[in-house]
Amino acid sequence: MITASIPTREQLEQIVRELAPDVVRIRCQASLDWSGDSALYFRVILSDDASAPARLWGVTEKVRSTLFRALDLSESDPIPYFRFRSDSEQAKIREQSWE
Amino acid sequence: MGVAHDLLQQAFHLASYNAPSPTQSDLRRAVSTAYYALFHLLVEEGGTRWLGGSQSAQTGLQRAFDHGAMKQTSVRFAEAIWTDWHGAPQAVPPALRQVAKRFVDLQEDRHLADYDNHEQWTDTDVQAVLRSVERAFRDWDSIRTDPIAGNYLLAMILGKRR
Numbered sequence: 001m002i003t004a005s006i007p008t009r010e011q012l013e014q015i016v017r018e019l020a021p022d023v024v025r026i027r028c029q030a031s032l033d034w035s036g037d038s039a040l041y042f043r044v045i046l047s048d049d050a051s052a053p054a055r056l057w058g059v060t061e062k063v064r065s066t067l068f069r070a071l072d073l074s075e076s077d078p079i080p081y082f083r084f085r086s087d088s089e090q091a092k093i094r095e096q097s098w099e
Numbered sequence: 100m101g102v103a104h105d106l107l108q109q110a111f112h113l114a115s116y117n118a119p120s121p122t123q124s125d126l127r128r129a130v131s132t133a134y135y136a137l138f139h140l141l142v143e144e145g146g147t148r149w150l151g152g153s154q155s156a157q158t159g160l161q162r163a164f165d166h167g168a169m170k171q172t173s174v175r176f177a178e179a180i181w182t183d184w185h186g187a188p189q190a191v192p193p194a195l196r197q198v199a200k201r202f203v204d205l206q207e208d209r210h211l212a213d214y215d216n217h218e219q220w221t222d223t224d225v226q227a228v229l230r231s232v233e234r235a236f237r238d239w240d241s242i243r244t245d246p247i248a249g250n251y252l253l254a255m256i257l258g259k260r261r
Contacts, residue, residue: 033210034206034207035167035170037174046223051223056223056226056227056230057227057231057234060230060231075177075178075200076174076175076177079174079203079207081204081208082204084223084224084227085221085223085224089221093219093221
């Protein structure tokens with residue numbers, strides 16, 4: 001059973017504003033992970049500048065810690081998972097779950 | 100250099116093999132290999148700590164590590180407090196929490212990369228994964244002699260039998 005509550009669009013947009021211009025968009029979906037644990041999947045679109053090799057690690061760590069703090073996430077129930085993609089990569093792929 | 104470090108190096112190689120236009124198979128194999136790098140880092144450490152007197156005993160012990168039990172243990176050690184074998188709360192050092200978090204993340208990434216063909220991987224996504232594994236290796240190196248790191252490995256082996 002999926003018990004996770006998904007952050008509202010307004011909550012995510014507030015966090016995007018806080019992390020701008022490095023973060024362009026954040027989407028979140030509740031589901032079960034591979035072993036059946038409740039999970040929240042965060043899909044984060046980064047600016048191309050923030051996706052550069054020299055900046056990527058620092059930016060992704062900041063995004064994770066900001067989401068944990070702003071949404072009061074725990075390490076379990078639901079387990080938060082994070083994926084990152086650059087703005088230009090998404091512009092080519094246009095995957096709906098990241099739009 | 101052990102298998103774990105070789106696998107980490109191979110993961111980077113796979114991700115850059117067809118740069119700047121990596122194929123989905125390059126990226127998926129890089130993610131999967133990165134997970135197994137961290138998996139083997141922990142399994143090798145467990146085998147080295149409790150050698151059991153022979154090489155075959157070490158192999159036997161390494162086979163006791165189960166992916167599911169390792170995940171559930173890592174979820175517990177990602178929290179700030181771990182309840183020890185006597186039921187007492189123990190603070191989990193930040194470096195160990197980071198290793199545990201990365202293990203949980205990577206295991207999910209590896210399942211998506213290996214089994215979900217609808218998921219598209221990009222260079223940015225995979226580079227973020229690879230850097231997180233690199234960091235997990237460094238964090239493990241900084242914490243591996245701490246007694247609680249031994250408890251982490253032991254809890255992985257024991258799984259739900261604790």
